[in-house]
Amino acid sequence: MQYKSQAVAKPYFIAAIGLFVGQILFGLIIGMQYVVGDFLFPEIPFNVARMVHTNLLIVWLLFGFMGAAYYLVPEESERELVSPGLAILMFWVFLIAGALTVLGYLLVPYSGLAEMTGNSVLPTMGREFLEQPTITKAGIVVVALAFLYNVGLTILKGRKTVVSLVLLIGLAGLAVLFLFSFYNPDNLAKDKFYWWWVVHLWVEGVWELILGSILAFVLIKTTGVDREVIEKWLYVIIAMTLITGIIGTGHHYYWIGTPDYWQWWGSIFSALEPIPFFMMTVFAFNMVNRRRRNHPNKAAVLWALGTAVMAFLGAGVWGFLHTLAPVNYYTHGSQITAAHGHMAFYGAYVMIVLTMISYAMPMLRGRSAANSEASQVLEMWSFWLMTVSMVFITLFLTGAGILQTYLQRYSSDPLPFMVVQEKISLFYWMREVAGLMFLIGLVVYVASFFVGSRQPEATAVVEGSAA
Amino acid sequence: MSQAFTKAMARNIFYGGSVFFMLLFLALTFDTHTAWPQRDNHENLTEQVAHGKRLWEENNCIGCHTLLGEGAYFAPELGNAFKRLGGADGIKGFIASRPKDGIPGRRSMPQFNFSEDDLNAIAAFLKYVSEMNTASWPPNIQG
Numbered sequence: 001m002q003y004k005s006q007a008v009a010k011p012y013f014i015a016a017i018g019l020f021v022g023q024i025l026f027g028l029i030i031g032m033q034y035v036v037g038d039f040l041f042p043e044i045p046f047n048v049a050r051m052v053h054t055n056l057l058i059v060w061l062l063f064g065f066m067g068a069a070y071y072l073v074p075e076e077s078e079r080e081l082v083s084p085g086l087a088i089l090m091f092w093v094f095l096i097a098g099a100l101t102v103l104g105y106l107l108v109p110y111s112g113l114a115e116m117t118g119n120s121v122l123p124t125m126g127r128e129f130l131e132q133p134t135i136t137k138a139g140i141v142v143v144a145l146a147f148l149y150n151v152g153l154t155i156l157k158g159r160k161t162v163v164s165l166v167l168l169i170g171l172a173g174l175a176v177l178f179l180f181s182f183y184n185p186d187n188l189a190k191d192k193f194y195w196w197w198v199v200h201l202w203v204e205g206v207w208e209l210i211l212g213s214i215l216a217f218v219l220i221k222t223t224g225v226d227r228e229v230i231e232k233w234l235y236v237i238i239a240m241t242l243i244t245g246i247i248g249t250g251h252h253y254y255w256i257g258t259p260d261y262w263q264w265w266g267s268i269f270s271a272l273e274p275i276p277f278f279m280m281t282v283f284a285f286n287m288v289n290r291r292r293r294n295h296p297n298k299a300a301v302l303w304a305l306g307t308a309v310m311a312f313l314g315a316g317v318w319g320f321l322h323t324l325a326p327v328n329y330y331t332h333g334s335q336i337t338a339a340h341g342h343m344a345f346y347g348a349y350v351m352i353v354l355t356m357i358s359y360a361m362p363m364l365r366g367r368s369a370a371n372s373e374a375s376q377v378l379e380m381w382s383f384w385l386m387t388v389s390m391v392f393i394t395l396f397l398t399g400a401g402i403l404q405t406y407l408q409r410y411s412s413d414p415l416p417f418m419v420v421q422e423k424i425s426l427f428y429w430m431r432e433v434a435g436l437m438f439l440i441g442l443v444v445y446v447a448s449f450f451v452g453s454r455q456p457e458a459t460a461v462v463e464g465s466a467a
Numbered sequence: 468m469s470q471a472f473t474k475a476m477a478r479n480i481f482y483g484g485s486v487f488f489m490l491l492f493l494a495l496t497f498d499t500h501t502a503w504p505q506r507d508n509h510e511n512l513t514e515q516v517a518h519g520k521r522l523w524e525e526n527n528c529i530g531c532h533t534l535l536g537e538g539a540y541f542a543p544e545l546g547n548a549f550k551r552l553g554g555a556d557g558i559k560g561f562i563a564s565r566p567k568d569g570i571p572g573r574r575s576m577p578q579f580n581f582s583e584d585d586l587n588a589i590a591a592f593l594k595y596v597s598e599m600n601t602a603s604w605p606p607n608i609q610g
């Protein structure tokens with residue numbers, strides 16, 4: 001660790017991992033409710049547990065992004081963070097606001113929560129992913145502003161690199177687009193149209209800038225490849241992201257009361273959205289192959305390559321699968337969507353945060369570059385366990401989705417939703433088993449922080465090929 | 468990447484491309500606003516429908532159901548439920564009759580204890596949604 005203030009990243013990473021565990025436990029609960037319909041009913045209805053699952057996901061990814069920024073920005077800017085104190089204060093504000101919101105979901109009926117928090121004053125609740133009470137949303141804006149002030153000023157006052165600039169554009173975009181969550185007109189077509197300005201323009205727009213910049217940073221550090229080369233790649237990747245992804249929003253405007261021409265705009269541009277993800281994969285493997293040194297943190301390099309591959313599979317391949325309007329007509333809002341949502345979120349955003357944690361945590365815990373061999377071996381086991389489990393979750397949901405689409409929407413004698421769900425329950429059972437395997441992987445991941453802490457650091461092995 | 472293609476060129480493509488497509492997106496958004504009156508069924512967006520939408524949100528129906536294909540995939544699509552259940556009475560009857568403790572072994576919907584006014588508002592909201600022009604989605608009555 002080169003700058004003292006980078007240390008503020010540590011609590012952010014710890015909170016991220018803690019909430020990740022919570023997210024997966026609730027994932028298993030809703031996975032169970034899919035097959036044992038009355039599981040935990042009426043104490044924890046499906047919608048409540050789902051909300052906890054998805055909101056914890058978003059909150060821990062945001063913790064991860066902020067931690068990544070607090071670690072990366074001082075090093076790129078070659079100066080201390082403007083205000084480490086503010087960063088710690090905002091950590092507690094965000095954690096407490098998040099905990100209170102989740103407790104609110106679990107302890108109070110949702111309509112009661114809406115009433116308690118004065119939703120009628122500025123109604124924003126009750127829309128997917130944006131279920132938080134309006135005051136929680138306002139809190140998120142405050143935290144985001146303080147955070148942007150802190151990293152923004154640090155960047156402005158220090159060395160300006162492409163990596164930190166792209167990160168800042170991504171984070172600022174994240175905050176600005178979130179403001180659309182406060183716009184909730186009675187007109188459902190308009191509500192849905194602008195809802196996607198948060199959801200789509202996040203994951204297929206500004207978050208990809210954050211992803212690209214963190215990936216570039218870790219690759220610069222672990223491969224020693226010339227910064228000029230990496231930064232050129234980064235520019236091209238994010239250029240393709242926004243060139244395809246902005247108009248690509250149209251792939252959500254096929255069937256929600258928007259004009260038919262969106263079927264053309266959305267299909268054509270979103271069909272190009274896999275390009276930046278593909279480039280990211282080529283980029284990561286290229287840089288690792290051209291490495292000037294062997295970094296002792298092999299686990300971090302594995303995560304970096306893994307995120308590039310899995311983001312391409314989940315977002316690029318599984319996204320393309322259902323993005324053309326004639327296909328989406330049948331798959332819209334089916335288990336195909338869930339399959340894609342899982343692998344894309346995992347491959348792109350879960351894995352990039354874990355990449356950064358893997359790279360930075362050893363230094364934050366006083367190592368000079370890497371964890372012990374034993375700890376890394378365990379971490380790499382968790383990588384494979386979680387990643388292979390996610391591949392299976394995706395495959396099982398895809399199987400369920402193909403059958404659902406056929407039986408309920410395509411066959412000449414379409415069956416009711418509930419009948420079809422019954423028929424494909426085997427796939428949901430298998431998803432649940434894969435989910436349990438995922439949990440085991442996560443337990444191994446957490447264990448890797450405690451195993452081998454007292455053993456000496458791993459050192460880079462000199463291979464014949466590299467040199 | 469080749470040497471002839473410089474970082475400055477890459478940067479210019481990023482800024483130029485992003486700004487261009489942002490402006491194009493705003494233009495399409497503007498056009499969508501002008502096209503909406505023909506398809507969004509706003510003429511039937513009454514006070515009662517707006518109240519129904521609020522109830523829809525404040526009870527998090529979207530956490531189990533899809534509405535026009537967006538939401539959760541645990542329970543039936545409701546964009547065309549008004550038609551599938553044969554009108555307001557079908558909707559109201561279904562919602563009002565949910566057992567408090569669920570149905571053993573079956574995916575269950577909560578009993579929300581809505582008043583008659585609230586039930587009417589939800590039915591009105593689902594009627595309004597079912598009459599939007601959604602380019603004939605869903606493919607059939609099963610949603």
Ligand code: HEM
Nearest residue numbers: 203251270273315319320322323332333337341344345348
């Ligand atoms: C890392 C990037 C991405 C993430 C995290 C992601 C995540 C998601 C999620 C969670 C949904 C479901 C939204 C809902 O609940 O309604 C979704 C929907 C969708 N995504 Fe992605 N996505 C990504 C990239 C892509 C790409 C690159 C494509 C196209 C090539 C794509 C195509 C789609 C389509 C067509 C839908 C709508 C599915 C439907 O009609 O139900 N996504 N995405």
Ligand code: HEM
Nearest residue numbers: 027028030031337338341342345346432435438539540541
């Ligand atoms: C890091 C791993 C995971 C990520 C990133 C993740 C992400 C998500 C996302 C984005 C959604 C919303 C999907 C959509 O709207 O299309 C979702 C829903 C869901 N997830 Fe996960 N999830 C993960 C792990 C799990 C696990 C392990 C299970 C259970 C075995 C699970 C079960 C579910 C279920 C049942 C839903 C609800 C689907 C529905 O709406 O009907 N998830 N998850």
Ligand SMILES: [Fe+2]
Nearest residue numbers: 200204249251
């Ligand atoms: Fe999208």
